[in-house]
Amino acid sequence: ETGVTQTPRHLVMGMTNKKSLKCEQHLGHNAMYWYKQSAKKPLELMFVYSLEERVENNSVPSRFSPECPNSSHLFLHLHTLQPEDSALYLCASSQDDGRGIGGYTFGSGTRLTVV
Amino acid sequence: AQSVAQPEDQVNVAEGNPLTVKCTYSVSGNPYLFWYVQYPNRGLQFLLKYITGDNLVKGSYGFEAEFNKSQTSFHLKKPSALVSDSALYFCAVRDTTGGFKTIFGAGTRLFVKA
Numbered sequence: 001e002t003g004v005t006q007t008p009r010h011l012v013m014g015m016t017n018k019k020s021l022k023c024e025q026h027l028g029h030n031a032m033y034w035y036k037q038s039a040k041k042p043l044e045l046m047f048v049y050s051l052e053e054r055v056e057n058n059s060v061p062s063r064f065s066p067e068c069p070n071s072s073h074l075f076l077h078l079h080t081l082q083p084e085d086s087a088l089y090l091c092a093s094s095q096d097d098g099r100g101i102g103g104y105t106f107g108s109g110t111r112l113t114v115v
Numbered sequence: 116a117q118s119v120a121q122p123e124d125q126v127n128v129a130e131g132n133p134l135t136v137k138c139t140y141s142v143s144g145n146p147y148l149f150w151y152v153q154y155p156n157r158g159l160q161f162l163l164k165y166i167t168g169d170n171l172v173k174g175s176y177g178f179e180a181e182f183n184k185s186q187t188s189f190h191l192k193k194p195s196a197l198v199s200d201s202a203l204y205f206c207a208v209r210d211t212t213g214g215f216k217t218i219f220g221a222g223t224r225l226f227v228k229a
Binding site: 004006040041042043045056058063090091092101103104105106107109 | 144145149151156157158159160161164166183205209216217218219221
């Protein structure tokens with residue numbers, strides 16, 4: 001384990017469902033991130049939390065809703081998704097102010113399929 | 116605006132030979148540069164970074180990268196490739212002028228043949 005744990009590893013959901021992705025880091029880091037990885041596309045930054053405060057929202061549709069209740073946990077709430085939202089969703093953490101200078105530690109990701 | 120390019124979708128190399136994975140970047144200020152590796156069904160793993168100082172940076176698993184400011188490049192290198200190095204490699208850049216975005220390249224798949 002890398003110190004960042006994501007659950008579930010795989011998720012299949014219908015377009016009308018509501019689900020949540022969970023991320024937990026055991027590294028004492030103070031910044032957490034959600035990235036989207038689609039086939040043959042660069043990683044897309046979705047959200048950045050520093051000290052539990054959202055500091056970046058990279059023009060993400062409102063059907064994705066993040067939550068950071070404390071510095072160790074990060075959630076991504078999903079509702080009324082579209083098939084094009086199918087991707088690998090990666091959580092990462094770092095020890096800095098959210099700028100990632102120290103380098104990120106990534107989780108293994110949640111493979112999401114929207115049907 | 117900052118950007119990063121990995122011009123090769125795939126690099127093939129024989130085991131024991133040196134390998135190079137290319138990366139070029141564009142930022143308005145000084146760059147912070149990173150390399151990450153992704154194995155199948157796993158998240159990205161940090162390999163190395165350049166923040167300041169010596170242009171040759173050494174990282175995990177015998178990898179190194181050379182920062183070249185005039186060519187705006189940060190190529191990843193290894194003197195002798197292993198089959199187990201086969202993976203997807205990502206270059207990333209962050210502009211020091213501010214903001215929270217680290218931009219990742221599209222990735223280069225490295226195949227090392229035995």
